[in-house]
Amino acid sequence: MADISIKRAHQLPLEQARNAAQQIADRMVNEFDMSTQWQGDVLAFKRSGVSGTLALRENEAQVDVNLDFLFKAFSSTLEEKIARNMDKFFGTTA
Incomplete structure (x- = not known):
């Protein structure tokens, strides 16, 4: 299961x-x-400590991120930044 999924x-x-x-x-x-x-x-x-995918579908984009233990402390900050970029490039919540 991904640590961050948007x-x-x-x-x-x-x-x-x-x-x-x-x-x-x-x-x-x-x-x-x-x-x-x-x-x-x-x-x-x-990259070291972080991996994931950005999957494109016909009407949806989904990013899933896996974080190593040390990066989990920053998960909310990373999630906010990813969500802003997804909003900017793709639009509203699916």
């Missing part, structure tokens, strides 16, 4: 949703030194 509904065509997800990934790479890799319509991301 869904957002969107009305974007899949290609635009993928572009939005890539923008989020680019920010994660720059801000948190994460590696990212697309696997179909799922963007996997990873």
